[in-house]
Amino acid sequence: AADYPRLKATPDNVIITAGSQEALYLALMTLVDEGDEVLLPDPGFVAYPTIVRMAGGRPVFYRLPAASGFAFDAEAFRRAITSRTKVVVCISPSNPTGRVLSREDFSAMADALRGTNAYVVSDEIYRDLYYAAERPASVSEFYPERTIIVSGLSKSMSMTGWRLGWLCGGDAAAVKSALVLHGYVTTCASTVSQKAALAAWTDEAEEERAESRRIFHGRRDHLLGLLASELSLHAVAPDGAFYTMVDVSTHGDSMRVAETFLEHGVITVPGAAFGEEGEGYLRVSFCADLPVIAEGVRRMKEALQAVNRES
Numbered sequence: 001a002a003d004y005p006r007l008k009a010t011p012d013n014v015i016i017t018a019g020s021q022e023a024l025y026l027a028l029m030t031l032v033d034e035g036d037e038v039l040l041p042d043p044g045f046v047a048y049p050t051i052v053r054m055a056g057g058r059p060v061f062y063r064l065p066a067a068s069g070f071a072f073d074a075e076a077f078r079r080a081i082t083s084r085t086k087v088v089v090c091i092s093p094s095n096p097t098g099r100v101l102s103r104e105d106f107s108a109m110a111d112a113l114r115g116t117n118a119y120v121v122s123d124e125i126y127r128d129l130y131y132a133a134e135r136p137a138s139v140s141e142f143y144p145e146r147t148i149i150v151s152g153l154s155k156s157m158s159m160t161g162w163r164l165g166w167l168c169g170g171d172a173a174a175v176k177s178a179l180v181l182h183g184y185v186t187t188c189a190s191t192v193s194q195k196a197a198l199a200a201w202t203d204e205a206e207e208e209r210a211e212s213r214r215i216f217h218g219r220r221d222h223l224l225g226l227l228a229s230e231l232s233l234h235a236v237a238p239d240g241a242f243y244t245m246v247d248v249s250t251h252g253d254s255m256r257v258a259e260t261f262l263e264h265g266v267i268t269v270p271g272a273a274f275g276e277e278g279e280g281y282l283r284v285s286f287c288a289d290l291p292v293i294a295e296g297v298r299r300m301k302e303a304l305q306a307v308n309r310e311s
Helices: 021-032 049-054 074-080 104-114 174-184 189-203 203-231 254-263 290-310
Strands: 012-017 037-042 060-063 085-091 121-124 147-152 165-169 241-247 280-283
Touching: 012 021, 021 049, 021 085, 021 121, 021 147, 021 174, 037 049, 049 060, 049 203, 060 074, 060 254, 074 104, 074 147, 085 104, 121 189, 165 174, 189 203, 203 241, 254 290
Parallel strands: 037 060, 037 085, 085 121, 121 147
Antiparallel strands: 012 165, 147 165, 241 280
16 A cells, blocks of 8 residues: 555555456456446457456447557547546556556546546556666556556566455545455455565565566567567567567568467467557567577567568
8 A cells, every 4th residue: 555655545445366367357347337438458458358348348448559659649548538438447567568658648647537537447567567767657646536556466576376466446435345346256365475475575575676677678678689680570669567569560460470470489479469459560578588589589580481481
């Protein structure tokens, strides 16, 4: 709760969950009623529209245009809001693009939402993986009265299998309702995981997070350099997380290119899986060590040469 001072939350406003995925599920299932519209980023995490539909809501997408490097478009966002908008989901840094929403972006989002009574569910699972000098802002700094934070330790502390996340919000009634649902969904997060997670709030853990950012920064630059020099492919320079979106549109649709890469032993995700704006791109992760990244790019080069010979 102390990490989000503008929410003025107490420990009673926090639910410890079985990963951020449960926190996301609780937030949307609590807030969304039949027929409500939920604004989702395009491109965005594949779970968002699925959970919205499970809750009876209708996904409506605000575009983060590929033509502008998947940056936030304040006017497109404002146009997507209607009288039925109940919840907005945002994620910064983004999965799949790695782009960060700036303070100006959040301010514009908050201005557009004032007077609507809409909630914002802010997915901040990648917030501690960033490459600028300062940690990215949170929408809770600009729209605290109706923001629900979902996050966890899977990314920042490499604790994926420990399943430890949280939901935090200043709206006590919404959090209380989510807590009831939490009791039926999982009962509680593992006490073993909770005990182990205390290490994340130590000076040593902060040093490790800084070291992780340094390593991922180096991997990012290594991958982007190889994609440009070896494959002549443009990739979006991510501000955070550990993904980049690579433009493969000149070689075919994203599914076809992803399948060709897979045949050569490289796993990517077709951009179309994340929304219409992602078509023509592949999400490529740089979680591997530098030699593995280099080998992956070499195989991608072989795959593209095979595609070009066929065409």
